[in-house]
Amino acid sequence: MIKFFGLFSLAHIIMLPGFTNSQEEKVNVTVYYETLCPFAKKFIVGQLKPFLKGDLSAYINLRLIPYGKANTMFENGMYSFSCHHGDAECYGNKFQACVLTYEIHKKLPDNLGYNKDAVEFVICLMEGVEGTSDIEKIRSVAEKCSNTEKYSGLKKCVDSRISSEYLRDFGQKTKTFQDPLGNVPTIVYNGVFNKDESDHSERNFKEVFCSKLKSKNLSACSNGGPTIESFALLSIGITVLSLLGSH
Numbered sequence: 488m489i490k491f492f493g494l495f496s497l498a499h500i501i502m503l504p505g506f507t508n509s510q511e512e513k514v515n516v517t518v519y520y521e522t523l524c525p526f527a528k529k530f531i532v533g534q535l536k537p538f539l540k541g542d543l544s545a546y547i548n549l550r551l552i553p554y555g556k557a558n559t560m561f562e563n564g565m566y567s568f569s570c571h572h573g574d575a576e577c578y579g580n581k582f583q584a585c586v587l588t589y590e591i592h593k594k595l596p597d598n599l600g601y602n603k604d605a606v607e608f609v610i611c612l613m614e615g616v617e618g619t620s621d622i623e624k625i626r627s628v629a630e631k632c633s634n635t636e637k638y639s640g641l642k643k644c645v646d647s648r649i650s651s652e653y654l655r656d657f658g659q660k661t662k663t664f665q666d667p668l669g670n671v672p673t674i675v676y677n678g679v680f681n682k683d684e685s686d687h688s689e690r691n692f693k694e695v696f697c698s699k700l701k702s703k704n705l706s707a708c709s710n711g712g713p714t715i716e717s718f719a720l721l722s723i724g725i726t727v728l729s730l731l732g733s734h
């Protein structure tokens with residue numbers, strides 16, 4: 488029995504997703520959303536968060552666009568915004584715009600199609616705020632979601648005009664895609680908008696994502712049962728135990 492598992496792990500360990508490599512294998516996913524929208528929160532916390540914890544995270548190129556149904560004004564040489572859920576939302580969008588823009592210029596670790604720190608910050612922020620959160624609440628959640636050392640730099644960005652430029656850029660991306668944005672969140676695959684896919688993604692992101700990867704026949708996309716990866720991990724554990732036991 489133990490020998491069987493040992494062979495199984497050797498045969499299958501090369502299939503672990505960490506070994507997949509090329510960018511063309513990935514699906515581009517763009518999410519248009521805004522900080523205080525309960526449906527955006529539901530998608531990011533309920534769908535995206537668990538998805539990114541799983542094996543399929545190796546197959547996504549993720550772009551988060553925190554702007555939603557806002558509008559950008561330019562007066563007296565300065566940008567200002569009116570946001571769907573008020574000024575507090577603009578403030579939250581600026582926090583996200585600063586983090587996402589700063590981090591996007593950093594080199595991604597090989598094989599990852601998104602910046603893990605930035606995306607984890609966004610998930611943490613969305614998890615911590617609600618539709619009724621005010622500026623003070625958003626500030627305290629943002630502080631909790633970034634480590635202290637990073638927070639002071641982040642706060643500087645948010646309080647300066649740089650954040651307005653970053654947010655304007657996300658606004659331009661949003662309005663180039665759709666003006667006005669019809670639904671928050673909107674989820675787009677490989678740059679092609681399909682309303683049914685976007686709506687369905689709010690309920691079952693993994694299912695729509697996997698439909699884009701059909702030709703690959705990934706075990707992580709099959710329904711139910713443990714994946715080949717979890718068998719491999721289990722068998723590594725059992726192999727280690729049996730090696731320890733044999734001495």
Ligand SMILES: *[C@@H]1O[C@H](CO)[C@@H](O)[C@H](O)[C@H]1NC(C)=O
Binds near residue numbers: 514515677678
């Ligand atoms: C995904 O995005 C990258 C970079 O923007 C692009 O080069 C690639 O063609 C896109 N892939 C698909 C399938 O749209």
Ligand SMILES: *[C@@H]1O[C@H](CO)[C@@H](O)[C@H](O)[C@H]1NC(C)=O
Binds near residue numbers: 704
């Ligand atoms: C997909 O993989 C399963 C086993 O993991 C296999 O039984 C099935 O035939 C494969 N389908 C295709 C289309 O390759």
